[in-house]
Amino acid sequence: MADLPEYAAEPPRRASAFDAYRLTRGSVLDLLRPALRDALAAARTPPAAVDTVLFATESLPGGDASQTAVAALLDELGMRNAYPLALGLADCSTATAALAVAAALVTSGAARTVAVVSGDLVRTAEPGSRVLLGGAAVGSDGAAAAVVSGRRHGWEVLGGARQVCYDLVGPGPAAERLHAQLTTYQELFRDLWSATGLTPGDVSAVLSSNLAADVLQAFLGEAGFAPRQLYQDNVGRIAHCLGSDPLINLTDRTEAGTTRSAYPVVVLLGSSAAHLAAVLLRAVED
Secondary structure, three states: OOOOHHHOOOOOOHHHOOOOOOOOOOOOHHHHHHHHHHHHHHOOOOHHHOOEEEEEOOOOOOOHHHHHHHHHHHHHOOOOOOEEEEEOOOHHHHHHHHHHHHHHHHHHOOOOEEEEEEEEOHHHHOOOOOEEHHHOEEEOOEEEEEEEEOOOOOEEEEEEEEEEOHHHOOOOOHHHHHHHHHHHHHHHHHHHHHHHOOOHHHOOEEEEOOOOHHHHHHHHHHOOOOHHHEEOHHHHHHOEOHHHHHHHHHHHHHHOOOOHHHOOEEEEEEEOOOEEEEEEEEEOOO
């Protein structure tokens, strides 16, 4: 973090837990490619079986170059039957919302197997600065992917919720913005519990965007979660990989040895200044 001009005079406050961020010299495709490949392998899904791909990224090249790049990527990975769709506008919550969209496509029969891939370069998606949300986040380059299908494997999608507060788009008095953000978090989880019949106490881990640790603890505390329920190990290690954080945190927590049986119900939470999306997952016995 000391390399960032914004922190030249003073480092991030200790309670934010920021330590390092990730920077790639390659293109966004160099991030999306291995993320998709690894997700297909983890889900034991042949690439040709995927009929839809949801791209949650703002870093693809513009115009015809975007279509060419996506076509080349899918061809390289053997995903020639996959119809590509791009989702955006909801900032760092887009990828989490895309998981719920993918589940709805499968449940309705509109798709059989959907790949969701998230990834961005900060220099493309947020070209002004890596310090975001008034210092509540530091942007990193990263990507993640998941496969959603009707086959019971890995995690079951129990439900999702989304909230947007347009009062938070643009500048405004700090006290009013804080109240609006807290209210938006509370409304998001009120909708999630209404959709699923669960409560904060039923959740063993909240796998969220990697915002400043103290800021997120305050917001989620008001929504009914205890600090022990929040997975924040990656705030210091990789900072905020924009929309990819929740899936990265799910993968990293599992690879660190925390088995799905130890935390059978988790929430993925994608957060931006004005947009929130949550998906509730339950571990499936293999």
